[in-house]
Amino acid sequence: MPAFMRQVRHITHVYKGHRLKIKQPGEFCNVCDQFRLSPEDIAATAEEITKFHTSVVKVQFGKTRS
Numbered sequence: 917m918p919a920f921m922r923q924v925r926h927i928t929h930v931y932k933g934h935r936l937k938i939k940q941p942g943e944f945c946n947v948c949d950q951f952r953l954s955p956e957d958i959a960a961t962a963e964e965i966t967k968f969h970t971s972v973v974k975v976q977f978g979k980t981r982s
């Protein structure tokens with residue numbers, strides 16, 4: 917039976933071809949790859965993801981200038 921279970925999973929966040937492994941809390945389906953995130957779950961990784969995006973943009977900006 918498909919069911920959403922609350923757990924923390926290691927997932928790969930991809931941004932502009934760069935990858936970041938994060939520990940994402942949320943409700944994950946036990947059958948497929950679907951998951952549901954509450955505002956608290958999103959907030960738990962928001963800072964890490966924002967820093968990652970900033971670092972990716974800096975790298976790309978550096979490349980275009982060199």
Ligand SMILES: [Zn+2]
Pocket residue numbers: 918945946947948949950
């Ligand atoms: Zn499912």
